[in-house]
Amino acid sequence: KAGVTQTPRYLIKTRGQQVTLSCSPISGHRSVSWYQQTPGQGLQFLFEYFSETQRNKGNFPGRFSGRQFSNSRSEMNVSTLELGDSALYLCASSGGQYRRETQYFGPGTRLLVL
């Protein structure tokens, strides 16, 4: 089975721009979660989608949004980029039906905001 894939792998943007990141889950997985990793804060949960619905949300501002398509692929959007948004953005997929399921991570998208 192919793993979780994320595109693009690297992005450079400037302040005020917006960005869209994409995540394709493992085949058959219906849950996709997004995490932000920064050196100071570690890995922090952004949101989780299951069957095209946002099921859980972390404590991030409204500039961070996402969606999930019928094929379970997910996109994450950050509008009005700030320097502090520079981070590694990771998505993880799981079956989604049970909480105690292992989440499998993609390689991440490294975003640099200048």
Place this chain on the structure above:
Amino acid sequence: DQQVKQNSPSLSVQEGRISILNCDYTNSMFDYFLWYKKYPAEGPTFLISISSIKDKNEDGRFTVFLNKSAKHLSLHIVPSQPGDSAVYFCAAIGGSNYKLTFGKGTLLTVNP
């Protein structure tokens, strides 16, 4: 507040010896715990998990121990190998949500 804590930012061990990585949590609702390994420029890789109804889970060289009363878990790697050198994250899930709460990670260095 940090609900999952890994108090040792780094750990260095000799090849062949045991590596013990520790993790403490504060949220009593956590009922499933996972360890992930992460290399630079890669996503975290799942290693091993344990449910709160168990106190030990083994998978090859990796064993996770859970002490619910102390809200403490540990990952033992025996024997340690240089390829084990990576950042290890402890994560927990619980309550009614599906979000993983991570510790800040421990950098393990295994010296040949």
